[in-house]
Amino acid sequence: MNLNHNIPLITLIVFIMTVPLAYGAGGACKGKVLNPVTDICWQCMFPVKMGSVSYGNGAEPAPGNVTSPVCACPDSKGVLIIGVSTAFWEHARLIETVKDPFCFPVMGTGMTNPKPGFSSGENRSKEYGDSDYAFQQAHYFYFPAWSILKLFMDFPCAENKAFDLAYMTEVDPMWNDDSLSFIINPEALLFGNPVSQLACVADSVGATMSYPIDPLFWCMGSWGSFYPLSGSMIENNPFNVNAGLAARMLFKLGRETLLYDTGINQCASAGVVTPILVKSNYRLQVARPVRGNDCIPIGRPSLIWGTAKNPPFGTTNTSPDNFLWSLTRRRVCCVGYALN
Template sequence: MKTLISRLAAILAASLALFLSPAGAQDSGSSALGEVSEAICSGRMINPITDVCWDCMFPITVGSIPVVPSSRPDADNPSSPLCTCPAPPPLFLRVGLSIGWWEPSRLADVTMQPYCFPNLGGFVMPGVLPRGHGRAERDQGVGEEGVWEAHWYIYPLFSMLELITDAACVRSPQWDIAWLSELDPFWHDDGLSMIMNPEAAAFANPVALLACSADCVAATAGKPIDELFWCSGCQGNVYPLTQNIPVQTGQPMGSVLAANRLLYHNYRLGLTPRAAGSDAAVLCQDQYAPVWRKSQWRVQTTVPVPVTRGSLRSCIPVGRSTMVWQSLKWGPVIGEDFGYLYWGKRNCCAG
């Protein structure tokens, strides 16, 4: 916990140095602190044993053959159980088994309160940039727009618990806060986001949105359609990759869309690698790609209530309807802050 507090303190100190002048530091810091403290930040420290859906790691495959089967849909696997990877001299090539499994890889906070960390027990970091509570805003009673802040954690749980021992498949056990939306101007401005994601203009039309209906059906029945990369299934169009969420029915749906946008956004930033697939390159080393592959991710709710059981409710595919699991999972005031654990598909050439 001391390490966590020191890390957050370092982020705060760096932000103060960047955005505040010495003359105005005291007044601005006090104002932001008071603004953040007025709102309630709810959450819970995720327990790596009891709050994790452990059967979400299945199926385990060798090649395309399931060694430990599962009722949950699986991503594509290599067809052959044997694989080869480059090796240092004098071997130059190593032969191994193509193993596939699912592992908890990333954590996401999604909240309407800036600098609120639901997955850290509702910890609030005093904000140095004044941003108001991200309430749903109504424009003349016509519609609502949710404004969400989000945080992205590197969370290699299996490596931290030393559950994977093969050297070729072990990831660094370093836990880290990789990204804060409060410090990313692209997350707060739809127009600015277009600079990083110019293709968003091509999918801002009814035809592209209609195609998301097919993605919704596919994700709810099994797994999403990777080719419809502009869709987040039943949550609609994933663009723009910003905090501004259009009209939604219920906060869980809006928060899931914000979390999925966050996942895609971090693909663009190079913070989320592709670790699964049938190609030899990904079997030997994680690959970075600018476009997400939705079928290689599962989403588990951790806050307000961890969902650890039920194949239809825990570890849902990206884009599945929230109607399946959202009931009794949120409430006004306490329960408007969300946490999600992202399970990523891994294919590795072990041996």
Template sequence: MTGLPRRLFGLFAFLLAMIALAPPATAAGPTCNGKFVNPITDVCWSCLFPLSVGALKIWPSSRPDPSNPASPICACADPLPRIGISVGFWEPARLADVTMKPWCFPNLGGIRIAPGFDIGQGYLTGPSMVGGRSQSTAKWHVHWYVYPLLYWMEILTDFACFEQASFDIAYMTEVDPLWQDDSLAALINPEAIVFANPIAQAACAGDCIAGTVHLPLDPLFWCAGCQGSMYPLNGNIPSSIGHVQSSRLA
């Protein structure tokens, strides 16, 4: 072997040696942990109930349920005019995860899908004295998935009203500049100023009581039951209870 073939062989051997001796690559950024959702064991199947036809409870449940139409016969015009039966139940159609690590997707097995630019890290702080009051604050990132589980598993396949879609990531807070800043979020949600007062916040106590007894009160839409205020509509949580409250917008 002489000339050009020898040089090519030497170069190929050198590249193989570099690959073999190179240290294992590590993903940039913090470690991301998680697992894929098991549709059998990780889904609250009993939460689908109560099942009703009109006002008649076919499969009762101890869980609260909003008011259903009194008549079992209904009509709709989307996509075509048709008459059907009014059936009420809870359909699992969306999935959310919250994380303090940007670009970390716990529900996708704990993978990081980072485009290469940095986004502020989330945080969770314990009680601290702010103005003489104890206050916990937090900031999380939220991912919102399209997850029509009943349609995928072909349960109750005759229902034309099921959401028929494939798995998708519908929203990521990392790419939303409004999620990072209260002032920017107020540009599209100026009503936050109306609810940033002691009277509006005190009204959430009534929403907490109603949510504990049965269901929260729809007129108090700025409240999230016992989890506090819904505003500001971004990732800043002024009175953190935990990751459940942090995903309240998802």
């Protein structure tokens, strides 16, 4: 279920301020508004490649599917543009994965759950059942950081949108019910076997050393399986759960044709619809509860990046198990001039 993508930021703020706040319902949702300058890891935009030259983080290969330093692409009017191939990591989206429904850590506030206890997060270990289990809600925001901060406004590759809440799973029955989620991922039945899951070991190794293996599209490395595309996971580690659900949100949006991959075709400025997620085109950074300094490929073990990022009693930023992720995506484009 897709919410209106055209709600201006001021309308969204007024809406949240005019409904009962979660603070009045016991203070489950606490925090402060995201500061895009201090809470975002700006090093995550590197390395950048322009033509045949790369800048920043020389240990990592330059992003994007760029095979030539020179490019030629038609614009919206069919006029040919000759230019320089450009690739970088773009700060484009925010994803919240929260145990408290209707809680928005990015804004430091939330709404009262109309049905207290309904759709709340859950995390239990095997001692309370046959297997580990966890469930969280998720929110997806437009966050074109350069546009919000009025940086590089004349750069044609930068997305020019406003901050906006684009999707919230509390009102999505497919996220809250594994059986209903099969409507959009019937192929999940093919991968629920030991042989398919054994292949995910290789994906975990790839994500640990460099990037995940895209042909193993059902795997999230050490975080588990992408399927089902719902909010529940057979997992107990809070970092694997929340990072995995943030990745699942991307896969789910792609399956619903709401996610456009900007790292595939440099001539498609708006991106390409990807019903099967290209995992290596996305990285996550923890912004809440505790800011992280790592740009995490999908599936990288939490032992590498999760230390002290989720204090048991929360922080002034947010309550425990309410996570905010800054998403950087590969962006390839052609920077040049039209041939009139």
